[in-house]
Amino acid sequence: xxxxxxxxxxxxxxxxxxxxxxxxxxxxxxxxxxxxxxxxxxxxxxxxxxxxxxxxxxxxxxxxxxxxxxxxxxxxxxxxxxxxxxxxxxxxxxxxxxxxxxxxxxxxxxx
Amino acid sequence: xxxxxxxxxxxxxxxxxxxxxxxxxxxxxxxxxxxxxxxxxxxxxxxxxxxxxxxxxxxxxxxxxxxxxxxxxxxxxxxxxxxxxxxxxxxxxxxxxxxxxxxxxxxxxxxxxx
Numbered sequence: 001x002x003x004x005x006x007x008x009x010x011x012x013x014x015x016x017x018x019x020x021x022x023x024x025x026x027x028x029x030x031x032x033x034x035x036x037x038x039x040x041x042x043x044x045x046x047x048x049x050x051x052x053x054x055x056x057x058x059x060x061x062x063x064x065x066x067x068x069x070x071x072x073x074x075x076x077x078x079x080x081x082x083x084x085x086x087x088x089x090x091x092x093x094x095x096x097x098x099x100x101x102x103x104x105x106x107x108x109x110x111x
Numbered sequence: 112x113x114x115x116x117x118x119x120x121x122x123x124x125x126x127x128x129x130x131x132x133x134x135x136x137x138x139x140x141x142x143x144x145x146x147x148x149x150x151x152x153x154x155x156x157x158x159x160x161x162x163x164x165x166x167x168x169x170x171x172x173x174x175x176x177x178x179x180x181x182x183x184x185x186x187x188x189x190x191x192x193x194x195x196x197x198x199x200x201x202x203x204x205x206x207x208x209x210x211x212x213x214x215x216x217x218x219x220x221x222x223x224x225x
Contacts, residue, residue, distance in 0.1 A: 003153070004153070006153075040218065040219075041218055041219070042115075042201050042203070042216025042217050042218055042219055043154070043201070043216050044216070045213050045214065048213065088153055088154070090153075090154075097142065097144075097156075097159050097161070097167075098156050098159075098169060098170065099154070099156065099214070100153075101153025101154045101155070102153050103151060103152055103153050104151075104152075104153060
């Protein structure tokens with residue numbers, strides 16, 4: 001099945017550092033979503049992007065919908081210990097109920 | 112606020128056994144979904160429903176069945192459990208309107224088939 005290429009697979013950073021991760025696809029999506037999953041929990045939506053070129057912020061998180069509609073980026077500024085978790089990107093084509101997920105980026109923040 | 116509730120949280124099955132994973136939501140959402148998450152992978156859609164009485168296959172439906180007799184409940188049935196069905200299963204729901212793309216997930220059911 002279709003899959004998104006999400007990188008990096010894992011990151012180990014110091015508290016206070018900025019973080020960047022991205023997702024790429026060989027096909028176009030109409031919606032890009034970023035989720036965070038804490039251990040033992042289901043994913044929680046962080047940011048939803050609906051238009052090519054769109055840049056959206058949610059607190060210290062900023063995500064962008066790529067111009068080509070084949071990629072998306074998530075940045076976290078001034079990381080804190082509670083940012084630890086797995087971040088997933090997901091793409092959705094127009095008229096489809098199906099979300100295609102990346103494999104996730106596991107973030108570890110050292111205090 | 113209950114949101115999306117999944118039961119059980121954990122289950123061990125023997126090969127060939129059957130079981131039903133329960134999912135219920137109290138947000139009056141029309142859309143409901145079942146995903147599976149294998150280690151180190153993203154979620155893959157098994158089945159989804161756009162309303163009571165309507166279900167459709169997702170990306171990986173083989174070995175599973177669903178029903179949607181009420182808006183609140185969307186059970187997932189495994190008839191003949193196989194080791195390949197060892198996974199974490201997530202149920203999700205979403206509404207319409209301005210929150211249309213926000214799928215709310217349950218905490219998951221961790222299933223091992225031995």
